Amino acid sequence: MLPEIGQFSLILACVLSFLQMVYPLYGVRTGHQGAIRSAKMFTVLQFVAVAISFVTLAYLFFINDFSVSYIATNSNSALPWYYRLSAVWGAHEGSLLLWVFLLATWSIAVALMSKNLPVESMARVLAVLGLLAFGFYLFVILTSNPFERTLPYFPIDGRDLNPLLQDFGLVIHPPMLYMGYVGFSVAFAFAVAALLEGRLDSAWAKWSRPWTMAAWMFLTIGIALGSWWAYYELGWGGWWFWDPVENASFMPWLAGTALIHSLAVSEKRGVFKSWTVLLALSAFSLSLLGTFLVRSGVLVSVHAFASDPTRGLFILSFLILVIGGALLLYAVQAAKVKSRGRYELASRESLLLLNNIFLIAALIVVLLGTLLPLVHKEIGLGSISIGEPFFNRMFTILVVPFALFLGIGSLFRWKRQKLGELVKPVLIILVLSLFVSLAFLFIFAPALTWLAVLGSFLGFWIIVSVVYEIYLRSTHRHSFINGITKLGNSHWAMSLGHLGLAVMIVGITMTQNYSIEKDVKLAVGEDITFERYDFHFDQINALNGQNYVGTVGTFSVFHDQQKIAVMNAEKRIYTVQRMPMTEAAIDAGFTRDLYIAMGEQLPDGAWAVRIYYKPFIRWIWLGPLIMAFAGFIMICDKRYRTKKNPVDKLGEKDV
Amino acid sequence: MFKKRRILMLLVPFIAFIIGAIFLATPLLKGSDPSKLESALIGQEVPKFTLQDIFDETKQYNADIFKGQKMLLNVWATWCPTCYAEHTYLNKLANQDIYIVGMNYKDNRKKAIRWLSELHNPYQISLFDESGLLGLDLGVYGAPETFLIDSQGVIRYRHVGDLNEQVWNDKLFAIYEGMQ
Numbered sequence: 001m002l003p004e005i006g007q008f009s010l011i012l013a014c015v016l017s018f019l020q021m022v023y024p025l026y027g028v029r030t031g032h033q034g035a036i037r038s039a040k041m042f043t044v045l046q047f048v049a050v051a052i053s054f055v056t057l058a059y060l061f062f063i064n065d066f067s068v069s070y071i072a073t074n075s076n077s078a079l080p081w082y083y084r085l086s087a088v089w090g091a092h093e094g095s096l097l098l099w100v101f102l103l104a105t106w107s108i109a110v111a112l113m114s115k116n117l118p119v120e121s122m123a124r125v126l127a128v129l130g131l132l133a134f135g136f137y138l139f140v141i142l143t144s145n146p147f148e149r150t151l152p153y154f155p156i157d158g159r160d161l162n163p164l165l166q167d168f169g170l171v172i173h174p175p176m177l178y179m180g181y182v183g184f185s186v187a188f189a190f191a192v193a194a195l196l197e198g199r200l201d202s203a204w205a206k207w208s209r210p211w212t213m214a215a216w217m218f219l220t221i222g223i224a225l226g227s228w229w230a231y232y233e234l235g236w237g238g239w240w241f242w243d244p245v246e247n248a249s250f251m252p253w254l255a256g257t258a259l260i261h262s263l264a265v266s267e268k269r270g271v272f273k274s275w276t277v278l279l280a281l282s283a284f285s286l287s288l289l290g291t292f293l294v295r296s297g298v299l300v301s302v303h304a305f306a307s308d309p310t311r312g313l314f315i316l317s318f319l320i321l322v323i324g325g326a327l328l329l330y331a332v333q334a335a336k337v338k339s340r341g342r343y344e345l346a347s348r349e350s351l352l353l354l355n356n357i358f359l360i361a362a363l364i365v366v367l368l369g370t371l372l373p374l375v376h377k378e379i380g381l382g383s384i385s386i387g388e389p390f391f392n393r394m395f396t397i398l399v400v401p402f403a404l405f406l407g408i409g410s411l412f413r414w415k416r417q418k419l420g421e422l423v424k425p426v427l428i429i430l431v432l433s434l435f436v437s438l439a440f441l442f443i444f445a446p447a448l449t450w451l452a453v454l455g456s457f458l459g460f461w462i463i464v465s466v467v468y469e470i471y472l473r474s475t476h477r478h479s480f481i482n483g484i485t486k487l488g489n490s491h492w493a494m495s496l497g498h499l500g501l502a503v504m505i506v507g508i509t510m511t512q513n514y515s516i517e518k519d520v521k522l523a524v525g526e527d528i529t530f531e532r533y534d535f536h537f538d539q540i541n542a543l544n545g546q547n548y549v550g551t552v553g554t555f556s557v558f559h560d561q562q563k564i565a566v567m568n569a570e571k572r573i574y575t576v577q578r579m580p581m582t583e584a585a586i587d588a589g590f591t592r593d594l595y596i597a598m599g600e601q602l603p604d605g606a607w608a609v610r611i612y613y614k615p616f617i618r619w620i621w622l623g624p625l626i627m628a629f630a631g632f633i634m635i636c637d638k639r640y641r642t643k644k645n646p647v648d649k650l651g652e653k654d655v
Numbered sequence: 656m657f658k659k660r661r662i663l664m665l666l667v668p669f670i671a672f673i674i675g676a677i678f679l680a681t682p683l684l685k686g687s688d689p690s691k692l693e694s695a696l697i698g699q700e701v702p703k704f705t706l707q708d709i710f711d712e713t714k715q716y717n718a719d720i721f722k723g724q725k726m727l728l729n730v731w732a733t734w735c736p737t738c739y740a741e742h743t744y745l746n747k748l749a750n751q752d753i754y755i756v757g758m759n760y761k762d763n764r765k766k767a768i769r770w771l772s773e774l775h776n777p778y779q780i781s782l783f784d785e786s787g788l789l790g791l792d793l794g795v796y797g798a799p800e801t802f803l804i805d806s807q808g809v810i811r812y813r814h815v816g817d818l819n820e821q822v823w824n825d826k827l828f829a830i831y832e833g834m835q
Contacts, residue, residue, distance in 0.1 A: 241734070278668060285672075292679070313680075320676050327669035335661045371675075388734065519769055582773070599773045608772060 003068050006056035007147040013049035014137035016042050020130030024123035036119055039126040040111045046133065047108040054101040057146055058088050069150040070094060078547035086171040093146035095174060100136045102182045110186055117207060124193035132185050135318045143311045169229030173222060177249055180219025181287040184252060186211040188284035191277045192326055195333040200273045205266035210640045212263060216256045217631035223249050224624035232586055239620055242391045247370045248290030251363055255283040258359040265352050269414060271343065274334040281330060285323040292319055344416045351409040358402040365394045403458040403505065406498060407465035429468055433461040444591060444615065445514055455509025462502035466495045493634035497627050504623025510616035523606035531613050533594060534558040548572040553598050553607065557587060569596040593617050700808050702792040709759055709767055709781040720780055721808035725834045726754040728802040730790065732762040733770045735798040741817040742774050749777035758782045760790050760798050803827065805834040
């Protein structure tokens with residue numbers, strides 16, 4: 001009975017989303033006030049319906065109803081309850097249900113929280129969101145129904161969730177990532193609504209900015225979580241693989257990053273508006289493209305679990321309809337937009353344009369790297385493979401000018417900047433950052449390499465210039481203490497966001513240049529020493545988990561004769577799917593991680609053990625967390641909550 | 656005049672998108688399973704090569720190893736997460752006495768040996784194709800890929816993507832059984 005309730009409310013939600021799309025637009029067309037105002041009601045009802053459906057599925061997982069085939073293939077009664085719940089989005093059908101559920105969540109948030117939006121604009125925005133929801137509901141109901149039954153012969157127990165996915169990271173990684181993906185739908189809806197209306201102004205940028213930032217924030221956290229999960233769960237110590245699915249999440253992030261910068265310019269200065277709209281359309285289109293790539297099986301990847309050509313075809317048709325339609329609308333309507341603001345070549349506007357150019361270049365690199373093998377094959381040039389070296393080289397090249405301009409960018413004034421004024425600050429930043437980065441490497445690095453010097457210089461170049469810029473700004477008209485308290489939220493957000501990137505650059509530099517990997521043969525009671533760390537193999541024990549068995553090796557770690565950690569590295573066999581998994585033991589630290597993974601037992605009773613020393617790897621994830629926090633600060637800015645449109649009084653509130 | 660040109664320019668994203676969409680749609684519309692890439696080599700013998708054994712640099716193999724019995728040729732690498740997922744199933748097949756030759760593709764010898772010793776070695780012979788030369792001759796698109804080769808050393812089928820129970824039961828098993 002319950003699965004049918006879930007299924008029914010899903011269909012109900014689909015119908016409601018259709019009404020949410022059609023009726024308000026009819027109202028806008030005819031001036032029917034009731035129809036215009038109905039948008040909000042339909043959004044709320046649609047949310048309630050899909051929420052019932054989602055909760056039902058989660059509950060069915062919880063009570064182990066294996067008559068539902070999705071649950072029978074992706075869960076098992078021996079699975080702990082929290083993994084049974086996260087298994088809801090462990091495979092294709094459920095993750096799509098999560099997708100539509102989150103879309104409804106964003107829609108209801110827009111409906112309830114944008115009180116200062118004119119009702120007609122709101123009706124258009126919600127109608128566009130309704131269209132997106134409608135397409136995805138059809139997709140779920142027609143091609144990937146999570147409530148399908150296996151009656152009358154249902155299995156006594158399920159096939160279990162893929163062991164790779166039985167992990168805390170999976171509990172939160174997909175929802176975060178999807179919050180980001182789906183969140184860009186709001187920016188998309190605002191852009192399309194503005195195009196429909198033919199009204200692209202600073203107010204539009206102001207409305208969509210906090211929503212875009214919120215989506216970007218979730219996406220940032222989602223990607224960082226994914227990288228962290230891959231690091232500790234896949235068991236070979238890497239943090240980014242340029243896997244098509246990772247790229248699929250990275251592309252909307254790059255477009256979204258460009259978008260939040262260009263939205264800032266559009267809001268502040270009223271320029272770049274048509275470019276900003278294009279970015280808003282692109283960010284969400286790339287999210288959809290990501291879904292298509294993952295779900296259609298066009299690209300082969302570890303994440304592409306259930307791939308099926310019909311599903312691919314459906315998403316692609318929807319993609320063409322939505323993105324194609326939006327871009328066509330853009331071509332027709334954006335021509336009417338006039339840019340009023342003027343700026344000179346040396347100005348913050350230009351620097352932000354440069355930022356966008358580099359981000360889009362990076363986006364194109366990722367897009368080509370992901371799709372080129374496909375296209376190449378299609379036009380009959382044979383097959384090629386593009387791998388990690390290509391991406392790494394391109395990003396190493398791109399990050400240099402990007403970071404250099406980013407550092408000085410915030411020193412530039414709007415409209416017009418006399419370059420002469422910048423000579424002194426730039427020299428100061430150059431000398432300081434060179435000094436700090438060399439000192440940093442001197443303390444933390446065993447040897448100097450060119451790439452390490454370059455990377456840490458870029459990182460500290462950003463850090464020094466951010467700090468210096470805050471100092472300049474706050475002492476501009478006030479004493480330092482007085483001035484620093486006057487900096488607005490968005491200024492702090494900018495500074496913190498840039499610091500986050502710098503932290504990440506330093507982390508990547510150190511990890512990529514100074515990681516140590518050791519493969520050793522160790523018997524119980526033996527020692528191995530490197531990097532002034534001494535690893536003692538204490539014991540080996542049998543392991544009995546709820547749904548796995550295995551062995552666990554215990555190691556004591558000494559640093560300069562001091563015992564600093566006891567690490568337990570596990571090897572598990574998941575009993576249902578007979579899949580072996582390595583659970584690495586990780587001793588995390590601010591400046592370094594120690595990482596132990598158990599290998600096979602050798603004939604003489606000793607064990608093959610892999611030990612990693614990963615300097616500063618935590619910084620790779622700390623950086624994105626700082627960036628996301630910066631986004632949060634920006635959203636909290638009062639000006640996005642006040643009813644009227646106050647003109648910014650303080651010059652310090654720039655960006 | 657000016658306005659017309661502007662609209663044309665603004666149409667560029669739309670046109671670029673449509674071209675991209677056509678490329679993405681073709682493999683789907685052709686109705687072909689995207690994980691099945693045609694290979695010009697189907698029906699032909701495995702190209703000539705000389706490759707080292709992965710465990711033993713002094714040991715060399717050539718195309719003759721593919722003659723004498725039907726077998727699978729599995730292309731894998733440690734940098735490929737899908738191969739990791741696939742490995743368990745290869746072990747299972749190996750346990751059913753299916754002869755599998757492994758080709759380690761564009762990889763690091765040390766890492767590959769470690770992988771095989773940790774996850775069990777399903778391969779009767781492990782080739783080490785560090786430069787990707789044999790991969791190039793075979794038209795390898797990425798890892799993992801699996802070729803079905805009959806006892807004459809002729810390639811009968813090519814599967815791109817991971818080899819799992821479903822793929823094996825639905826498709827490859829029948830072809831494998833039908834081969835000489």
